[in-house]
Amino acid sequence: GEDVEQSLFLSVREGDSSVINCTYTDSSSTYLYWYKQEPGAGLQLLTYIFSNMDMKQDQRLTVLLNKKDKHLSLRIADTQTGDSAIYFCAESRGSYIPTFGRGTSLIVHP
């Protein structure tokens, strides 16, 4: 299996919450990240969490980390059409070079 796995698609209605899930294999991961890629653009870091944290909140974004299950999630509250993009989960170890999942395409419809 791959080092970082995430579902490929998520469709939500505008105003609802979106939850994007990710699992990783390496328990020695130091940092875990969520990057966002909009059409025609490069990836942009949304948020990251250090491995000794369980939760991080930043405005509409909430990251939850379950180290025991090696599970990371990103919750976007009050999802807007402008949130439509591909969201990449990533992890890094000692080298701090992120290993990315394949990305989850978030589709927000009115």
Next chain:
Amino acid sequence: DSGVTQTPKHLITATGQRVTLRCSPRSGDLSVYWYQQSLDQGLQFLIQYYNGEERAKGNILERFSAQQFPDLHSELNLSSLELGDSALYFCASSVEGRNTGELFFGEGSRLTVL
């Protein structure tokens, strides 16, 4: 705008040819990373340079090579191109060789091999 510039944005070439992709990192960033994004492999790390020296190597083929110049720009050379090399190639930069892993990505160079 991330501050990372990649050229060309699009490139179409034939099998067996050689191409060079160019990247200018953000001002002040010493590290440059190259990633390949394809439908079947996802986003794969190729190679990292730090201040002109190779720092880490990922899934980079022997037909590919890279370098970072004294002005910190980097080039990725792809030779003996195959159809499977068609992909989006991203360059990213960061402040220093070891940090929290926040990378700043360019918009990518889309390579099509016919």
